[in-house]
Every structure is written in structure tokens, then in C-alpha cells.
Amino acid sequence: MPAMNRRAFLESATCAAALAAARPLLAAAGAAGSRIGICTFSCHQHWKAVGAKHAGVKFADAAGFYRYARELGAEAVQTPLRGAEPRGIRELVERTGGYYEGELRLPKTDTELAAFENEVRQSREAGATIARAVFTNARRYEALRTRAEFEAFRQQSKRTLALIEPVLRRHRLKVAIENHKDHTAEELAALMKAASSEWIGVLVDTGNNLALLETPEETIAALAPSAFSVHLKDMTVLAVDEGFLLSEVPLGSGFLDLPRIVGTLRKANPALVLNLEMATRDPLRVPCLKDGFFATFPDRKTSHLAAALQRVKDNPPKAPAPTVSGKPTAQVLAEEEQHNRHGLGWMKQRLAI
Secondary structure, eight states, X not given: OOHHXXXXXXXXXXXHHHHHHHHHHHHHTTOTTOEEEEEXXXXXXXXXXXXXXXXXXXXXXXXXXXXXXXXXXXXXXXXOOTTOOHHHHHHHXXXXXXXXXXXXXXXXXXXXXXXXXXXXHHHHHTTOSEEEEXXXXXXXXXXXXXXXXXXXXXXXXXXXXXXXXXXXXXXTOEEEEEOOSSSOHHHHHHHHHHHOOTTEEEEEXXXXXXXXXXXXXXXXXXXXXXXXXXXXXXXXXXXXXXXEEEEEESTTSSSOOHHHHHHHHHHHOTTOEEEXXXXXXXXXXXOTTSTTTTTTOTHHHHHTHHHHHHHHHHSOOSSOOOOOTTOOHHHHHHHHHHHHHHHHHHHHHHOOO
């Protein structure tokens, strides 16, 4: 058998076996349309190593990431094309029975719209029907210092949605805006309601809004009706003088009720792709006891702070959170892969609810 054909055969056989193992559980859960995927940030240490030209990387582009993700046990990937040939990605995904979700950079002005439309076009050529996006990569409590700054950001978010809606409609691509530690769940839900478009929805991250002092239940209840995609993660918290540390941890080892969360999301949208996001990194500091944290939402200090601190107290870590500082790259990459293999396996075994 020629080498290329043999590779294709092995890819198909491996993927088929993983799919066969997962689907009975999903069918039992009444989630016939669900797929188990992995997002690019779940492998961000590998991507960093790619940029640094580290010798130990196992992929170097979007196609390689897809093959790697399938070998880990995922059916789908959510990732930017990173310069990959879109039709090549589509052929690879279709040949191996997988699924692809894209990632887009949102425009702020008319001058950025042509570049955005080109990304939309390429995502569709690659086979995506849904693509993830964020309004900002910054955390609200770090980047925005006043209520006026937040209101300007919120108005910009509205303008962005108005700009992109005709483009999305024209190309028939849905955009899933992540709750990215910028808007509260209530604020993001209101933006979705105002946009009122079948092409604009939410990527529900199950852990991010803990940094805005919300309960997981509060976040999911507000955002599930608009959910197009999911970043599934488990979390742990630890009290520190300025507030608390927030960490992604291997699925099942944190304090989130993931079967209940997934059940709520699937009820709202049975076709959701559940993308693992197990970020292997140092814990994030949520300085909710420092001056300035509540500058953009002062009412939240009264409405959410006490309950959030009690939640931290009531949910001590079951084990030390992952860290990367001071570790050699090879060890970090190995730990990241171990976390992802565990997460995808856990999803297949435990989400038949």
C-alpha cells in the first residue's frame, strides 16, 4: 500500500474507532447531533513551541493540528486556518469523518470589513458552518478602568455585530462570540438579543465568568439559549490575599457540575460541539479584593462578592493546580498532552446524561 494511502487508511480507522466508542454514550444522552472536539487554546503550549521552533512539537500547522487532535480522541477541532489551504482542510476533515469550526478576528471599522469577509470566505471553504470569535483578548478588570471605558467598549461591540451580520448572512456562517471575561453573562445575552440574528450567537465557556464572580449556573442559564458552540473546562479556586486564583484543571477534578452544565446546553442546542479547553498554564489571579476591580460594574460588589468568596471557601482544590513556570518545554508539552487525552476520554465516558 503506498505511504499516502496507508496514512489515510490509518487516519480513517483510528477516527472511526473513536467515533464508534463515543456515539452510543451520546445517543443514550439524547444528543444525537453532539460531537466532542478540542479548541486550539487547549494546545496553546504546543502552538507556542511551534512558534519557538522547538524540536519536540507534534504538529506545525492547522492540518497537523487536526490530525493530532484526532489521534488524541477528538472528532472536531476549533482553530484558525493559520495560512492553511482551506480546501485542503475541508478534504482532510471530510475524508476522516470529522468536523471543523473556524476562528475569526472581528472588525471594528468599515476599513477592516474586507479582511473579515475574506476570513469568513476561507472558513466556509474549509467546511466551517460555525466560527469562534472574541470582542477582546483582554480581561475586563485589567484593561478597563472606568465605567465610561466599559460603555465605550460595549458600544463598539454593538457596532461590530452590526457590521458583520450582513457578511455572515451572505456567506451563511454563524459566529459564536465567547464570554471572554469581558461582558457579564447578562450583558452578553442582551447583546445577542439586540443583534437578533440567526447568524450571531455565543460560544459558552463554562469557566470564564467565574472571574466576573458569577456562578456557573448563572452563566449557563443566561447564555444557553444563544449557544452555538462550547469551551468545556473544569475549574478550581484558591483564596489569596487579593481575591482568589482561578485554574483550569483536568475534567472531573474541579468543582463544576459538568454533566448538569452540558445537559442544560444540549437541551438548548442538541447539535453543539463540546470543545475541550484544558489550558495548561499557571493559575490566573482574580483580584476581587483590590481597589479598581469593580470600577466597570460597581453594583457587582454588593450583589456578587460575598457569594463568590464563600464559593471559593466551600470548594478547596482537590489537588494542586497545573503550573508551567520553571518547567522545561518538553515537560510542559507532555503534561498538556496528558491533560487533553484525559479530558477527551472523560467526555466520552461521563457525558452520557
